[in-house]
Amino acid sequence: MKRNTCSACQFPLNTCVCSYIGPMIENAIDIIVMQHPSEVKVAKNTAKLLSLQLSNVTIYIGENESDFNALRTRCADQRVALLYPNDQAHTLISNNNGTVKLDAIIVLDGTWKKATKLYQLNQWLHALPSFKFDTCHASEYTIRKSKHKYSLSTLEAAAQFLDIADSCDTSALYQLQAGMVKEQMKLMPADVKARY
Numbered sequence: 642m643k644r645n646t647c648s649a650c651q652f653p654l655n656t657c658v659c660s661y662i663g664p665m666i667e668n669a670i671d672i673i674v675m676q677h678p679s680e681v682k683v684a685k686n687t688a689k690l691l692s693l694q695l696s697n698v699t700i701y702i703g704e705n706e707s708d709f710n711a712l713r714t715r716c717a718d719q720r721v722a723l724l725y726p727n728d729q730a731h732t733l734i735s736n737n738n739g740t741v742k743l744d745a746i747i748v749l750d751g752t753w754k755k756a757t758k759l760y761q762l763n764q765w766l767h768a769l770p771s772f773k774f775d776t777c778h779a780s781e782y783t784i785r786k787s788k789h790k791y792s793l794s795t796l797e798a799a800a801q802f803l804d805i806a807d808s809c810d811t812s813a814l815y816q817l818q819a820g821m822v823k824e825q826m827k828l829m830p831a832d833v834k835a836r837y
């Protein structure tokens with residue numbers, strides 16, 4: 642481990658998020674994050690925040706089908722669905738529609754472009770039942786701007802899914818993300834900050 646990294650949250654010491662971590666959230670439906678290797682070192686990536694706040698979350702890192710063999714085995718043994726707005730995706734509505742029977746949901750991490758690439762490279766994902774959100778909530782995630790107006794961070798996508806399909810209280814997740822944004826903003830020069 643690097644000397645300037647917080648041993649608890651793994652963020653650099655100057656952007657440590659430990660003071661924003663709330664009580665562990667006991668989510669019933671596991672969150673599975675598929676992460677492209679290029680996202681691992683991204684300072685503003687929100688997937689690692691999920692690990693700090695959710696009791697049931699696993700991050701699988703890879704790009705091609707063979708990288709995800711362990712996850713594919715898991716999908717064969719469990720009831721796993723994908724959170725991705727493909728043509729056959731079911732719309733998630735409150736009080737859920739079928740999601741109660743799920744063991745886990747897969748969230749594709751990173752920018753929209755990277756998530757789409759992961760989806761295209763992993764044909765096995767296309768065979769899973771899929772879900773999408775009905776309305777696009779405005780993202781509070783201001784650091785990683787996206788060309789897609791309604792693009793959610795990985796954390797927000799997971800939290801919104803749990804808000805609809807799981808009975809746990811996800812407010813600590815949003816607070817943790819807001820804390821991370823606050824810490825990262827401190828490091829930005831004033832002229833850059835003004836653009837957000």
Ligand SMILES: [Zn+2]
Nearest residue numbers: 647650657659
């Ligand atoms: Zn820390």
